[in-house]
Each structure stands twice: as C-alpha cells, then as structure tokens.
Amino acid sequence: MASEIQKRPPSVIDPHQGMGEALVVLQQRNRLIQGLKVTGVWIGLIGLVTAGLLMLHISPAYMLQHYDVILQGAGTTIYVSLVSIAIATVLALFGSVARLSTNSIAQGVSGFYVSLIRGTPLLIQIYVIYLGLPQIGQQLSELGFPALGKLFILDAVPAGILALSLNYGAYMTEIFRAGLQSISYGQREAAIAIGMTPLQVMRRIILPQAIRIIIPDVGNQFIAMQKDSALVSVMGVWEITFIANRYARRDSKYMEMFIVGATAYWILTIISSWLQGWLEKRMAQAYER
Amino acid sequence: MSAEPIIEVAGLHKWFGMLHVLSDISLEVEAREVICIIGRSGSGKSTLLRCINFLEEPSAGKITVDKLVVAAGGKGREHRRLVHNIRLKTGMVFQEFNLFPHMSVLENVLEGPVTVKRMDRAKAVEIAEMNLERVGLLFKKDEYPNRLSGGQKQRVAIARALAMEPKVMLFDEPTSALDPELIGEVLNVMKKLAEEGTTMLVVTHEMGFAREVADRVVVMAEGEMIEEGRPADVFNSPRDPRTQALIERYRSGGAK
Numbered sequence: 001m002a003s004e005i006q007k008r009p010p011s012v013i014d015p016h017q018g019m020g021e022a023l024v025v026l027q028q029r030n031r032l033i034q035g036l037k038v039t040g041v042w043i044g045l046i047g048l049v050t051a052g053l054l055m056l057h058i059s060p061a062y063m064l065q066h067y068d069v070i071l072q073g074a075g076t077t078i079y080v081s082l083v084s085i086a087i088a089t090v091l092a093l094f095g096s097v098a099r100l101s102t103n104s105i106a107q108g109v110s111g112f113y114v115s116l117i118r119g120t121p122l123l124i125q126i127y128v129i130y131l132g133l134p135q136i137g138q139q140l141s142e143l144g145f146p147a148l149g150k151l152f153i154l155d156a157v158p159a160g161i162l163a164l165s166l167n168y169g170a171y172m173t174e175i176f177r178a179g180l181q182s183i184s185y186g187q188r189e190a191a192i193a194i195g196m197t198p199l200q201v202m203r204r205i206i207l208p209q210a211i212r213i214i215i216p217d218v219g220n221q222f223i224a225m226q227k228d229s230a231l232v233s234v235m236g237v238w239e240i241t242f243i244a245n246r247y248a249r250r251d252s253k254y255m256e257m258f259i260v261g262a263t264a265y266w267i268l269t270i271i272s273s274w275l276q277g278w279l280e281k282r283m284a285q286a287y288e289r
Numbered sequence: 290m291s292a293e294p295i296i297e298v299a300g301l302h303k304w305f306g307m308l309h310v311l312s313d314i315s316l317e318v319e320a321r322e323v324i325c326i327i328g329r330s331g332s333g334k335s336t337l338l339r340c341i342n343f344l345e346e347p348s349a350g351k352i353t354v355d356k357l358v359v360a361a362g363g364k365g366r367e368h369r370r371l372v373h374n375i376r377l378k379t380g381m382v383f384q385e386f387n388l389f390p391h392m393s394v395l396e397n398v399l400e401g402p403v404t405v406k407r408m409d410r411a412k413a414v415e416i417a418e419m420n421l422e423r424v425g426l427l428f429k430k431d432e433y434p435n436r437l438s439g440g441q442k443q444r445v446a447i448a449r450a451l452a453m454e455p456k457v458m459l460f461d462e463p464t465s466a467l468d469p470e471l472i473g474e475v476l477n478v479m480k481k482l483a484e485e486g487t488t489m490l491v492v493t494h495e496m497g498f499a500r501e502v503a504d505r506v507v508v509m510a511e512g513e514m515i516e517e518g519r520p521a522d523v524f525n526s527p528r529d530p531r532t533q534a535l536i537e538r539y540r541s542g543g544a545k
Contacts, residue, residue: 190381190446191389193344193376193381194450195376195406200405208391
C-alpha cells in the first residue's frame with residue numbers, strides 16, 4: 001500500500017496528502033486487528049471442539065497412525081469431484097442453452113432431465129446407476145447387442161462419476177440458465193447488429209459475461225460435490241468415507257476414523273474456497289473502475 | 290442526389306400482438322443523405338429504424354438496402370442469409386450504447402471485422418484505430434467501457450459500427466441516455482460523419498441537430514409518417530397540427 005501511494009504521479013500532489021496517508025495506515029491497522037481477533041475466535045472454537053471430542057473416549061494415537069490412509073482416499077475424492085464437476089459443467093452448458101432455446105425437442109429434453117434429477121434423491125440415483133445399468137446391459141447382450149450391452153456395465157469409479165455428473169449437471173443447468181438470462185438483451189442486439197451469428201453471439205458475447213456471474217455458484221457446487229461424493233462410497237469407491245468406514249469397522253474405532261475423515265473434507269473445502277476467491281478476483285478484472 | 294435510393298422501405302407494417310405500431314410506411318433514402326426521424330415517444334420511430342436491419346421482424350412490406358431486397362415474413366436459410374447481409378450493410382447505434390463490457394475499447398471495435406468479416410487482425414486493428422481516431426477516442430483504446438463516460442461510450446459504439454464499413458448508419462436515439470452536458474460531444478461526432486458524406490438515419494429528440502444537420506426530416510405519430518420535408522419547411526411551416534404541437538413543445542423547452 002505504501003508503495004502504491006508513492007507511485008502516484010507528481011501532478012496530483014495534495015497539500016493535505018499526509019492526512020490521507022495517516023488515514024490509510026489507520027485503516028490498515030484496524031483491518032489487521034480485526035483479522036487477528038477473528039483468528040483468535042477460530043482458535044478458541046477449535047480448542048472447544050477438540051476438548052469436546054477428547055471426552056468421547058477416543059484414541060488420538062490411533063488417529064495419528066491412520067490419517068495417511070485417509071489421505072489416499074482424498075486423492076480419489078478429489079479426482080471424482082474434479083472429473084464430475086467438469087462433466088457437469090458441460091452438461092449444464094448444453095442443458096441451459098437447450099432450456100432457453102425455442103426448439104421444442106431441446107426444451108422438452110432439458111426440462112425433463114432437470115425435473116427428473118432434481119426430483120429424486122442422489123443416493124437412489126447412485127443405486128439405480130450402479131445396480132440398474134448392468135441389468136440393462138445384460139438384457140441388451142441377451143437381445144443380441146453384446147457390444148452395446150458392455151457399455152452399461154460400469155466400474156465403481158466411472159459409475160460414481162456418472163451419477164454425480166448427471167445430478168450436478170441438472171442443478172447447474174438452472175444456475176447457467178439464470179446466468180445466461182442475466183445478460184441484457186441489448187448485448188445480444190448489439191452483436192446481432194454487427195452481423196454475428198447466434199453461435200458467435202453466444203461464444204463471444206454472452207458466455208464470457210455469463211461465466212463471471214456463474215463462477216461463484218459453480219465454486220459452491222464444487223464444494224458441495226466434494227462432500228456429496230461421500231455417497232459413492234456405497235458403490236465401493238475407495239474414497240475418504242469408504243476408507244474411514246472400512247477401518248472404523250475393522251478396528252471398532254468409529255469416532256476416530258470419522259473425525260479424521262471429516263477433517264479431511266473440511267480441509268479440502270477450505271482450499272477450494274480459497275481457489276474460488278482467487279478465481280473470482282481474476283474474473284472481475286474488466287469491471288474495475 | 291443520385292437517382293437510385295440506398296434504402297427503400299415500402300408498405301411497411303408492424304404489429305406487436307394487437308397493437309399496430311407501424312402503418313403502411315414508405316420511405317426512400319438516397320446515398321449521402323441525412324434523415325432525422327422525429328416524433329413523440331411511442332410514435333413508432335424506433336421500431337421503424339429497427340425494422341430496417343430486422344432487429345424487429347416486419348409484419349408486412351419490403352425493405353431494400355443497397356439493392357438487397359428482403360420481404361417481411363420470410364423464413365428459412367435464404368431469408369436468414371439476406372437478413373445477415375442487410376445487417377452487414379447497416380451500422381447501428383443504440384440508445385443504451387451496448388458496448389461489450391468484457392472487452393477493451395479496441396477489442397469492441399475489432400470484434401465485428403475479426404469475428405464477422407474474418408479480417409486479418411493487423412488490418413482490422415488498422416481500421417479500428419482509424420475509426421477510433423474519427424470519434425476522437427484512440428487514446429482510450431486500452432480502457433474498458435466501465436471507465437468511460439456515457440458520451441465516450443456512445444462514441445466508441447459509433448466507431449464499432451463504422452468499423453464494419455456499412456453503407457448506412459442507423460442511430461436509435463443516440464443521446465437520450467446521456468447527461469445533458471455529454472450530448473454535445475456525441476452530436477459533434479455525428480455532425481462530422483454527416484459532413485463526410487455518411488448516409489444516416491437518425492431517430493432523435495434533438496431538434497437543434499435535426500434542423501441543422503438533416504437533409505430531410507420525417508415526422509411520425511401513431512405509427513404513421515405524418516410529414517416529411519426539408520428541415521426549414523417542417524420546422525417553420527409544419528402542415529400537420531400534430532407536427533405543430535410537437536415543435537411547439539420543444540420550442541417551449543417541454544418534455545418528450
């Protein structure tokens with residue numbers, strides 16, 4: 001900040017500049033004090049929660065010995081979440097454009113998709129995809145389409161990714177639709193008037209502006225998904241919750257493993273929030289005054 | 290004036306639902322002519338302008354721009370191609386500027402030549418910078434629209450339209466969204482364009498500009514063209530009582 005003050009061109013020297021500089025220093029100090037206070041409250045609360053957990057008859061030593069197996073699961077959790085959010089984003093992009101189109105087939109398909117997925121629990125969707133799809137595959141093979149049938153028999157990880165992508169794609173379709181609709185009609189008209197095709201208008205004018213509005217919501221969805229990915233443990237995907245569960249049962253250390261697992265999720269989401277904030281700042285570039 | 294009109298509007302009708310906003314409009318614009326369309330709000334003057342480049346689809350009638358004839362109510366690929374070509378021949382300036390906020394001033398002006406005309410970037414930059422110079426804003430080329438005043442935004446919007454090298458410029462109330470002290474700079478740019486021989490169709494409430502710059506003034510009321518003529522005739526001896534009332538309101542500094 002101090003260097004920024006010096007960078008000002010000499011032409012705007014203000015006889016009262018000292019007053020402004022003192023004010024800036026004061027504001028900075030107040031912000032720092034505020035930050036320290038908030039951090040203190042956090043540390044206090046973490047201490048309180050830890051004290052509560054220690055009353056649970058848990059074995060901290062066991063937790064320390066086993067945090068590394070959770071870390072292995074975290075790799076799978078991150079992988080499944082990242083791939084799923086990427087696929088969900090593509091689905092949402094097509095879904096939202098379809099919902100806004102005047103084509104009746106596109107409108108019908110996207111509306112049906114969003115309604116069906118949002119109207120049913122994710123856990124049941126996971127069961128249907130994991131247990132139901134192979135049955136369809138088997139039927140198709142028996143009907144004489146073995147190659148087609150094979151496509152329906154998925155391993156646990158791809159099945160989990162499919163379920164999460166489909167589910168989040170539906171919710172994000174609505175987010176994307178709102179984002180696209182928030183761009184004023186004047187933008188579209190200005191682009192049309194210089195001769196752009198609908199595809200060019202979307203790609204060059206509407207999407208780049210809508211993405212800035214959508215990014216915070218996609219970040220929230222990604223954070224939510226990291227935790228919802230715990231549900232794919234029912235398919236036997238070796239992610240955080242599955243591993244925590246497995247060790248918990250084997251050694252009868254339920255609280256220990258679930259606490260370590262929960263901590264891993266928490267740390268993941270804190271990192272994601274940081275990334276989200278950084279991305280938002282970058283996207284705001286053109287809008288600074 | 291040359292014999293062949295560059296724009297020909299023939300028998301144009303526009304309905305919004307049951308509302309008949311344009312009724313049997315016929316208008317010819319010759320090359321290098323400046324026409325100002327005046328009238329009260331809701332008289333259909335903006336709709337007329339927007340029908341010329343098909344931002345509004347006309348309900349009936351025929352639009353000709355630079356020998357390209359497009360009839361109302363067309364459908365399908367051929368119609369879309371014709372409409373696209375008409376838009377390439379017309380540049381449009383909007384009341385609300387509608388600059389692309391995620392692009393710098395230069396990128397705004399480059400967008401048409403590069404994306405639509407697929408022009409070589411170096412050549413497009415040359416054209417863009419020349420047109421920014423014309424509106425006096427080359428020094429702002431790396432700024433984002435958010436950092437410009439309303440008048441500057443509108444001048445960039447004019448440069449953006451000019452960069453497509455259109456046959457005709459359409460202005461839809463270009464100064465109506467501006468603070469009074471910023472109107473002059475935009476009108477000055479438009480006046481300069483008129484002096485350079487740009488064919489212009491201007492929907493405006495700026496009577497002083499119409500009187501000084503226009504070759505012809507068209508007066509609209511209730512979706513009809515009620516009067517048309519040289520500015521001196523229309524302003525000094527209006528025939529239609531509605532025109533008289535309109536001009537009287539502006540003389541007395543009245544509102545739109």
